[in-house]
Amino acid sequence: MARVELKQVTKAWGDVVAVEPTDLVIENGEFVAVLGPSGCGKSTTLFMLAGIYAPTSGAILFDGHEMNAVEPKDRNIGIVFQSYALYPHMNVRDNIAFPLKFQKLPKSEAIARAEDVARLVHVDELLDRKPSQLSGGQQQRVALARALVKQPNLLLLDEPLSNLDATLRLTMRTEIKALQKRTGITTILVTHDQLEATTMADRIICMSRGRIEQIGTPEDFYSRPASLFVAKFIGSPPLNLVEGTGREGRFQTGGASLRLGSDQGAPPEGGIVAGLRPEMLTFGPEGIAGEIVAIEPMGRETLYILDTDLGGLRVLESRPDRTHTVGQKVHVSFDAAETVLFDAATETRIAGAWVAV
Amino acid sequence: MSADLITQQKRRQRTNFVIFLGPACLLLLMFFVLPVVVDIAVAFTDMGRTLKAGEFTFENFERMFTRDRRLLKTLTLTFIYVLGTLAFFNVTFGLILALVTTALPSRAGGFFRAVWLLPRMSPSVVYALLWAWAIDPTERGLINQIFLALGIPILDLQNDFPMVLIIVANGFIGASMGMIIFTSAIRSIPEHLFHAARTDGAGGLRVVWHITLPAIRWPISFITVYQTLSLLVSFEYIWLITDGGPFFDTTVYALYVYKRAFESGQYAYGATLALLLVVIGVAASMLMWRFLNMKALLQEPRIEVH
Numbered sequence: 001m002a003r004v005e006l007k008q009v010t011k012a013w014g015d016v017v018a019v020e021p022t023d024l025v026i027e028n029g030e031f032v033a034v035l036g037p038s039g040c041g042k043s044t045t046l047f048m049l050a051g052i053y054a055p056t057s058g059a060i061l062f063d064g065h066e067m068n069a070v071e072p073k074d075r076n077i078g079i080v081f082q083s084y085a086l087y088p089h090m091n092v093r094d095n096i097a098f099p100l101k102f103q104k105l106p107k108s109e110a111i112a113r114a115e116d117v118a119r120l121v122h123v124d125e126l127l128d129r130k131p132s133q134l135s136g137g138q139q140q141r142v143a144l145a146r147a148l149v150k151q152p153n154l155l156l157l158d159e160p161l162s163n164l165d166a167t168l169r170l171t172m173r174t175e176i177k178a179l180q181k182r183t184g185i186t187t188i189l190v191t192h193d194q195l196e197a198t199t200m201a202d203r204i205i206c207m208s209r210g211r212i213e214q215i216g217t218p219e220d221f222y223s224r225p226a227s228l229f230v231a232k233f234i235g236s237p238p239l240n241l242v243e244g245t246g247r248e249g250r251f252q253t254g255g256a257s258l259r260l261g262s263d264q265g266a267p268p269e270g271g272i273v274a275g276l277r278p279e280m281l282t283f284g285p286e287g288i289a290g291e292i293v294a295i296e297p298m299g300r301e302t303l304y305i306l307d308t309d310l311g312g313l314r315v316l317e318s319r320p321d322r323t324h325t326v327g328q329k330v331h332v333s334f335d336a337a338e339t340v341l342f343d344a345a346t347e348t349r350i351a352g353a354w355v356a357v
Numbered sequence: 358m359s360a361d362l363i364t365q366q367k368r369r370q371r372t373n374f375v376i377f378l379g380p381a382c383l384l385l386l387m388f389f390v391l392p393v394v395v396d397i398a399v400a401f402t403d404m405g406r407t408l409k410a411g412e413f414t415f416e417n418f419e420r421m422f423t424r425d426r427r428l429l430k431t432l433t434l435t436f437i438y439v440l441g442t443l444a445f446f447n448v449t450f451g452l453i454l455a456l457v458t459t460a461l462p463s464r465a466g467g468f469f470r471a472v473w474l475l476p477r478m479s480p481s482v483v484y485a486l487l488w489a490w491a492i493d494p495t496e497r498g499l500i501n502q503i504f505l506a507l508g509i510p511i512l513d514l515q516n517d518f519p520m521v522l523i524i525v526a527n528g529f530i531g532a533s534m535g536m537i538i539f540t541s542a543i544r545s546i547p548e549h550l551f552h553a554a555r556t557d558g559a560g561g562l563r564v565v566w567h568i569t570l571p572a573i574r575w576p577i578s579f580i581t582v583y584q585t586l587s588l589l590v591s592f593e594y595i596w597l598i599t600d601g602g603p604f605f606d607t608t609v610y611a612l613y614v615y616k617r618a619f620e621s622g623q624y625a626y627g628a629t630l631a632l633l634l635v636v637i638g639v640a641a642s643m644l645m646w647r648f649l650n651m652k653a654l655l656q657e658p659r660i661e662v663h
Binding site: 047050051052071072073074075077078079081082083085087088089098099101102103146150 | 547549550552553554555556557558559560563567568571572574
């Protein structure tokens with residue numbers, strides 16, 4: 001088990017900066033997800049922890065010991081790659097036992113341990129097969145077994161579920177989470193899938209363009225997105241964003257004006273982006289006037305696309321009213337406490353500020 | 358489908374066959390099949406310098422198997438030469454070059470590969486001349502100059518270690534072929550396999566042993582078979598550097614055939630010797646084909662030809 005610490009870690013390839021100076025602490029036994037779009041530096045960060053890439057500057061510490069100069073083989077980490085990276089010429093048993101080859105362990109014990117781990121991830125029936133004879137899900141499990149077999153201090157998962165079909169992804173999500181809780185290994189999951197991050201991890205680190213945008217629990221991300229980027233990236237369907245200006249307690253936008261206030265002093269002034277969550281908007285007798293442009297049934301919920309005085313809005317209704325039709329004139333209202341406001345210039349959240357009808 | 362259309366399609370198929378396979382078949386016939394046929398025919402005659410075939414005779418075969426005192430030694434030399442060049446240079450050194458240059462930063466790696474390709478690109482006569490200068494037995498020779506500077510007594514490589522000389526001279530050229538094939542094979546190994554092996558606890562040499570070598574098994578087999586055959590029949594560098602000497606100490610089989618046929622003018626006997634070389638080559642390649650399980654390397658074609 002290990003406590004992982006990054007101190008001002010950066011990574012650049014020539015002039016291209018992949019990771020900006022980053023400080024981070026991951027506690028012993030924690031399950032952390034690094035979330036972000038492709039090219040945001042999340043995999044680079046993971047590979048730096050693994051020792052595959054060396055940081056350009058800064059220090060990586062495991063349990064307080066600097067790891068920068070330590071080779072991957074001596075870091076005692078398990079890693080699952082997006083492509084699984086199983087050794088094609090070895091069968092499943094040899095693949096899983098491979099990391100034990102380099103520890104001074106009797107061969108019989110190595111095989112026994114490999115088979116134990118294989119049972120843990122339910123691939124004990126496949127031990128004599130070659131990777132090419134396995135399905136994607138089976139390969140994924142074998143890769144996981146190989147990462148776990150030497151009882152690593154740190155488990156790194158690089159988009160491990162992205163090559164699986166939707167149902168299998170759901171099962172593996174639950175299994176990996178349960179496995180992590182059972183083994184207590186500090187685990188870092190890299191993903192671009194917000195659902196994967198929010199369902200599996202204790203804490204989420206959201207990255208964009210080589211910088212950490214926000215660190216927090218799934219709940220923090222939902223109700224207090226730190227920046228416009230996070231607000232756009234998290235949530236499905238995404239937040240409605242309305243651009244406008246704040247002046248003397250009013251939020252002015254296109255054809256409408258809303259009340260603007262703050263729990264922490266004076267109402268903000270200048271360029272503001274207001275975030276209205278689709279699921280907090282409700283139809284009612286009064287509020288913002290608009291017209292239904294499209295209706296998208298999503299099973300238990302229904303998504304309405306509206307053209308309103310504030311611009312285009314998405315409204316998510318969990319108990320859909322069947323009487324709504326396309327072209328109907330409606331009013332939507334919302335609770336001021338649930339709105340989030342961002343400074344248009346800095347793209348960061350203005351704490352305490354709200355808008356109301 | 359009308360009968361007309363069917364005949365038309367059949368004609369098209371035949372035309373395609375001629376257009377696509379015709380040239381290759383013709384070349385194969387002219388440059389591979391015909392020479393063998395001519396060789397066999399000449400082997401049963403008494404053709405000499407006059408190029409006249411007088412009579413049908415088994416005399417050449419009798420001479421080859423019973424009276425040629427050079428033959429056994431030549432075959433032994435050929436065996437040492439082929440095995441030595443393969444084992445030290447064309448496979449092993451080619452592999453080392455590929456491993457090292459792919460591990461270097463790409464620009465440096467490319468530079469060293471280009472350096473090792475130079476001998477292959479230079480005309481063989483120039484290459485041989487450079488060797489002749491390098492091994493010059495007096496203090497003018499490159500190697501002896503170095504030896505002198507290091508205080509080592511000067512050496513006559515050509516007379517004292519002729520076999521080492523021709524193996525090294527051929528190997529320096531031969532290694533580049535393996536180097537190129539192995540380099541591209543190593544490059545095609547998914548990078549994540551190396552990353553996985555390193556995090557699994559393997560150090561540099563173990564990664565090579567457990568990941569790289571198994572992944573390039575087929576290219577290694579291919580180079581071994583291919584280079585064996587080309588070493589068996591090639592003699593130009595030996596001819597240019599040592600001319601098979603001193604005495605007959607570096608006269609490998611292919612050079613021996615050449616000398617008998619073209620330098621002594623015994624065309625018929627040369628043809629008979631060459632025939633044995635063909636038999637040896639075929640036998641060697643069949644053995645290696647079986648031994649290295651090369652059949653598994655070939656894939657069924659995925660294109661249907663109409």
